Amino acid sequence: MARDDEFFMAMAIDLARKGRGSVEPNPMVGAVIVKEGKIIGQGYHERFGGPHAEINAINDALKHHEDLTGATMYVTLEPCCHFGKTPPCTEAIISSGISRVVSAIEDVDPKVAGRGFRRLKDAGVEVVVGIGAEEVRKLLSGYIKLRTKQQPWVICKWAQSLDGKIATASGDSKWISSTASRRRVHELRRLCDGVCVGVGTVIADDPLLTSRDADDNPSSSQPVRVILDSRLRIPLDCRLIRTLEVSPVIIATTNQAAADRVKFFQQAGIEVLSLPSHKGKVDLESLLTELGKREWTYFLIEGGREVITSFIMQGLADELMVFIAPCIIGGVGSMSAVQGEDIEKVSQALKLPCPEVEQIDSDVLLRYVISHY
Numbered sequence: 001m002a003r004d005d006e007f008f009m010a011m012a013i014d015l016a017r018k019g020r021g022s023v024e025p026n027p028m029v030g031a032v033i034v035k036e037g038k039i040i041g042q043g044y045h046e047r048f049g050g051p052h053a054e055i056n057a058i059n060d061a062l063k064h065h066e067d068l069t070g071a072t073m074y075v076t077l078e079p080c081c082h083f084g085k086t087p088p089c090t091e092a093i094i095s096s097g098i099s100r101v102v103s104a105i106e107d108v109d110p111k112v113a114g115r116g117f118r119r120l121k122d123a124g125v126e127v128v129v130g131i132g133a134e135e136v137r138k139l140l141s142g143y144i145k146l147r148t149k150q151q152p153w154v155i156c157k158w159a160q161s162l163d164g165k166i167a168t169a170s171g172d173s174k175w176i177s178s179t180a181s182r183r184r185v186h187e188l189r190r191l192c193d194g195v196c197v198g199v200g201t202v203i204a205d206d207p208l209l210t211s212r213d214a215d216d217n218p219s220s221s222q223p224v225r226v227i228l229d230s231r232l233r234i235p236l237d238c239r240l241i242r243t244l245e246v247s248p249v250i251i252a253t254t255n256q257a258a259a260d261r262v263k264f265f266q267q268a269g270i271e272v273l274s275l276p277s278h279k280g281k282v283d284l285e286s287l288l289t290e291l292g293k294r295e296w297t298y299f300l301i302e303g304g305r306e307v308i309t310s311f312i313m314q315g316l317a318d319e320l321m322v323f324i325a326p327c328i329i330g331g332v333g334s335m336s337a338v339q340g341e342d343i344e345k346v347s348q349a350l351k352l353p354c355p356e357v358e359q360i361d362s363d364v365l366l367r368y369v370i371s372h373y
Contacts, residue, residue: 005102008032008039008074009132013104015044015053016076016139021191022047025295027077027107027143031057033098035071040064054079054089058096069097076136078107078129081116090119100126104136108147137373142297144373145318150292152193152299153371154316156308157185158337159323159363166305169333171204177323180361186212188321189223193296194250198307199229208239209302210246222247223300228282228307230254232261232272244269252282284316309339312350318371320352324364 015030023029023045031053033041041064043056051059054075061068079089079101093101106114106129117127137144142153159177160166167173175182189195189211201207209225225240229251234241240249249270253262254277262272273290276283291299301311311317322337343349355366 004034004037005074005128005131008034008072009076009102009104010135011039011042012053012074012076013132013135013139015042016136019045019047024048024193024297025143025146027140029053029075029077031073031075033057033061033066033068033071033073035066035068040066040068040071052080052089055092058092058098067097070099071097072100072102073098074102074131076104076132077140078103078105078112078114078116079120080107080112081119082111088116088119090116090123093120094123094125098125100128102128102131104130104132105140108144110147138369141318141369141371141373145371146292146295146297148373151288152291152296153318154288154299154301154311155188155192155319155321156301156311156317157188157321157323158303158308159325160337161325161327161329163328163330164336165329165331165334166303166337167335168329169331169335171335173205176325176327178325178361178363181323181325181363181365183212184360184365185323189300190221192223192298192300193294194224194226194291195300195302196226196228196307197302198304199227199233200306201302201304202227202229202234202238202240204304206235206239208243208246210243225249226287226299227251228287230256230277230281232257232265241268241270252287254280254282256280281310284310284314288316303337305335305337305339308337312338313340318369320366320368320370322366322368323360324366326362 012030012032016028019028026048030044032039041057041061043053043060045053079093081088081090101120120127145153158166161176195209210222225247227234230253232253250273251265251270252273252275254275265272275286301307352368355368358365
């Protein structure tokens with residue numbers, strides 16, 4: 001039975017992944033219903049505010065006139081037991097006649113936190129917890145961090161040459177990575193609540209920071225563009241400000257910014273977020289706390305070097321995504337992704353876990369998951 005449990009839980013996990021980018025700040029959840037070795041229903045949480053995975057799976061079975069009495073439900077997360085935007089999933093499970101529930105992990109949301117499992121057990125439903133737990137915790141890392149630390153999951157992303165350079169001595173960086181890698185970045189932006197750069201990047205590159213992938217998916221939303229600008233130096237004619245109809249812009253600044261500049265941007269329809277300062281710059285911890293209050297789940301940091309360095313060296317990066325291109329830039333004045341402070345010995349270097357490795361066209365993507373919740 002354990003082997004069957006693992007097989008069907010893997011199916012539920014695959015279903016859960018389909019909700020990424022549509023369900024946040026809710027968790028991605030998948031569910032599979034099995035009776036006498038046959039799958040009779042399946043579903044996943046498709047969109048925020050919509051039916052949960054358990055309900056979709058039960059409805060799928062009923063649509064095909066299946067009898068759920070004595071069936072087993074495989075669900076990636078503990079079923080909810082409270083009224084929110086939808087009724088409790090536990091009551092639907094109990095009413096359906098399902099007699100066994102296999103779940104990967106307990107929900108860290110204080111409104112659930114084991115109560116769903118207790119409700120099922122009290123109703124005579126057998127509950128098994130732990131199958132696929134490691135994979136589900138990895139899948140729900142953003143949700144778990146948001147619910148336990150009240151901050152979004154921070155992804156630092158950059159593209160570099162084989163010798164670790166993100167730009168030449170003149171500042172040119174277009175394009176180090178391949179077209180396929182850049183397409184992946186646009187997809188990543190679509191899946192995040194916001195994307196962040198420093199004002200230096202805005203001045204140098206005049207980026208849009210939108211997702212062209214979202215343009216191809218009408219149901220998808222664009223990320224909010226967040227600019228770190230402690231003195232409000234952002235050019236008034238930059239493309240970010242000229243495209244507010246595409247996606248909002250938040251300028252994160254400090255009390256060092258001139259009051260008249262703050263007022264000007266606010267009147268232009270731009271949110272100016274005044275935060276405490278850290279060494280003369282925007283305090284990043286305070287920024288993450290503010291975004292957590294807004295229930296942001298994923299926050300993408302795209303640079304440049306100073307911003308990436310700050311998030312990493314302050315211990316605020318949860319994940320690194322590094323696109324390595326098969327080219328060598330060389331040179332003394334060329335730019336590396338992370339600067340930081342000089343160290344004397346290699347033993348003092350920041351140690352990273354083993355990465356997940358993926359080849360994208362001619363590039364290699366290394367994904368380092370630093371945080372575990």
